[in-house]
Amino acid sequence: MxxxxxxxxxxxxxxxxxxxxxxxxxxxxxxxxxxxxxxxxxxxxxxxxxxxxxxxxxxxxxxxxxxxxxxxxxxxxxxxxxxxxDTSIEEILMLRASVEGLCARLAAEKMTPADKQKLKQQLERMDILLQEQRVEELVQENTTFHRMIVTYAQSPMMEQTWNTVSAFDRAFRKLALQQNKEQTEGFAEHWRVFEAVEQSDGETAELEMKSHILRTLDHVMKQEQRRRGE
Amino acid sequence: MxxxxxxxxxxxxxxxxxxxxxxxxxxxxxxxxxxxxxxxxxxxxxxxxxxxxxxxxxxxxxxxxxxxxxxxxxxxxxxxxxxxxDTSIEEILMLRASVEGLCARLAAEKMTPADKQKLKQQLERMDILLQEQRVEELVQENTTFHRMIVTYAQSPMMEQTWNTVSAFDRAFRKLALQQNKEQTEGFAEHWRVFEAVEQSDGETAELEMKSHILRTLDHVMKQEQRRRGE
DNA sequence: TATTATTAACTGATATATCAGATATCAAAG
DNA sequence: CTTTGATATCTGATATATCAGTTAATAATA
CATH class of the missing domain: 1.10.10.10 (Winged helix-like DNA-binding domain superfamily/Winged helix DNA-binding domain)
Structure with missing residues (x-):
């Protein structure tokens, strides 16, 4: 050993x-x-x-x-x-996109005004961190945001499923620990998810969350290509 | 006790x-x-x-x-x-639709001709059972079909995730054990999934599988309404 | 009588010894 | 030299005893 x-x-x-x-x-x-x-x-x-x-x-x-x-x-x-x-980052993010998309839909349908307020505060906190370029904390708070969506979905099954996917995601991110910084891009997309949630528009919330994560996937893939091209 | x-x-x-x-x-x-x-x-x-x-x-x-x-x-x-x-059959089937949809996509991209052959044989077996109205066995073989798709996706993560969702699904089905028979409808949809898989068309495979399961959800919901209406 | 302190009886948590299959080692037989 | 088979030694699997919180019953106290 x-x-x-x-x-x-x-x-x-x-x-x-x-x-x-x-x-x-x-x-x-x-x-x-x-x-x-x-x-x-x-x-x-x-x-x-x-x-x-x-x-x-x-x-x-x-x-x-x-x-x-x-x-x-x-x-x-x-x-x-x-x-x-056997599990690629591509598969991980595709699954995350689907699962969190559904969570966003359920959250939009179930959240109380108070819940929505808390979610908004979280995003505002993240905006400040983004402006001040406190990347480390921002990554942390970003995870919190996503976890909040899952929690507000109020579905034990969704939570369990998310845990499973997250385990793979964590493993992968540490193994190839780049991309965290890249994620600071497209943070504005969170607000679009929020807007849908605020209006209790489940369908839009799902679409926004899903495409948000898929765009992250795009970034990762392009970055991968760039690295290979060098 | x-x-x-x-x-x-x-x-x-x-x-x-x-x-x-x-x-x-x-x-x-x-x-x-x-x-x-x-x-x-x-x-x-x-x-x-x-x-x-x-x-x-x-x-x-x-x-x-x-x-x-x-x-x-x-x-x-x-x-x-x-x-x-706190988990409804609606949520379960929505998640299953997403997860199995992704599995179908991956399977379509990864399956070998031999794999496709086995999948085809499975569907043919189911066709016979359907014609002969051997419902009990059909339900069994239907589960096998869905499991095959997951297996052929060749992704440990997808498999784990599917297991989690299935645990909830099983629990719900037994608790409210109807609907099994209803599922004999729309079995033709499986062939549409297969056709996409055969052509290695991941995107179509995902869509077909997803809408197949969502249609099942529709049936369940309508049945639920009917029961309440009586 | 109401309240508090004590204890007894739960529960899961942990440590340890032992069981049993899998595997590698090595000696005897061919 | 190769093969075979006994055996020592890995591994996880299981049983059991004990530890340590938690809770409810009970007795002592105000």
Missing amino acids: DAELEQFLMSRTNNIQSLRQMAVDTIREAIVMGYYKPGEPIRERQIAEKMNISTTPVKEAFRTLEYEGLVETVPRKGTFVSNMA | DAELEQFLMSRTNNIQSLRQMAVDTIREAIVMGYYKPGEPIRERQIAEKMNISTTPVKEAFRTLEYEGLVETVPRKGTFVSNMA
Whole structure:
């Protein structure tokens, strides 16, 4: 085992809500950071030992990560990092566009005036950050905005689904961590989503959110082309 | 605990790939069949005892079911059946339409001639069942068809996502188990999906699959109205 | 009697020991 | 030298005992 990885696993003794959650977060990040490569085995005993916990929470963590698509357990053989290579950023963003589009539609139909006010405040906060070019925070708040839409959809199913997609999205973004800055473009599109939501126009809200994310995809693809062209 | 439920849990001693998987399937079905009602607690010790297994595989099963959105665990307080009431059949089918639509697109782009052949055979099998009005089997094979599309999309993420949506779909269908027969209508639409797939026309495949499922939704909604009108 | 403190009985969370399949090792037989 | 089969040693799977919050019942107190 890589010494750096060992250090990483041991260092995560903080943030204890439950050992299970700690294990989920730590292992996920270890995979996402590239400490484990696709196809490589992850041994529950080893993880447990390095994290100074028992195998029980590690096993439970594996079940969650398996559902997120990050690992795959073959009974009595081992748990392995999934080949996420089979999932492209293109597929991820297409699915995100559809899912968040539907969330926007439901949110538009269900949100109360108070909810709408909060959403508006979020966008205003983001506008300021954009003007001041505080990119780091802006990326953070952007995620919050999207999460708000999902929450306001008030659908456990949509939320679960979004979580699944997000797990892949996060993994991908860290692996190829560019594009975050690019996303500062087209932030104005958020307001178009909001306007539809404000008027409780579900159909428009869905379309706006969907095309917003698909435009992000366009940017990513063009950027990819540019990199290859150089 | 209901005696009927007790019987149900005890009877599931067959089909042993792993106790964990058995627990997942059994508990899921128990919820879906309505033995457990939304909000009701599910105790891991009780389940383990009735199924004659230890709590370890039950705990792992809970993690999977939690990700599927069927249960919710509050640390040291209990595991409870989720309030799926907040999810309507309308939302389920809208999401399914989007997800399977995307799967159809990817499948169309990725499938080999051999794959296409298998898909065609599946549809032919269904045609025969339809002619002979063997509804029970037809419903089964219909599910297989949809699953094939997802599999041929060759995307772990799409598959995971579809699993999540399907968990909700199954739950709803059993709770209000009508509509299965209604689905024998519009089976011809499957062929339109196939034709697009055969020509590797992803865009059309997506649209056809999406509208196919949305038409199912229409049927369900109209049926709902009719029932209320009576 | 109403209120508070105490305890007993839940619950899930965790640690640990053991079971069981999969696999690699290595020695004996061909 | 190759093949075969016994065995040691991996791995995850499972059972069980114990830990630690949570809650409800109960007893002590005002």
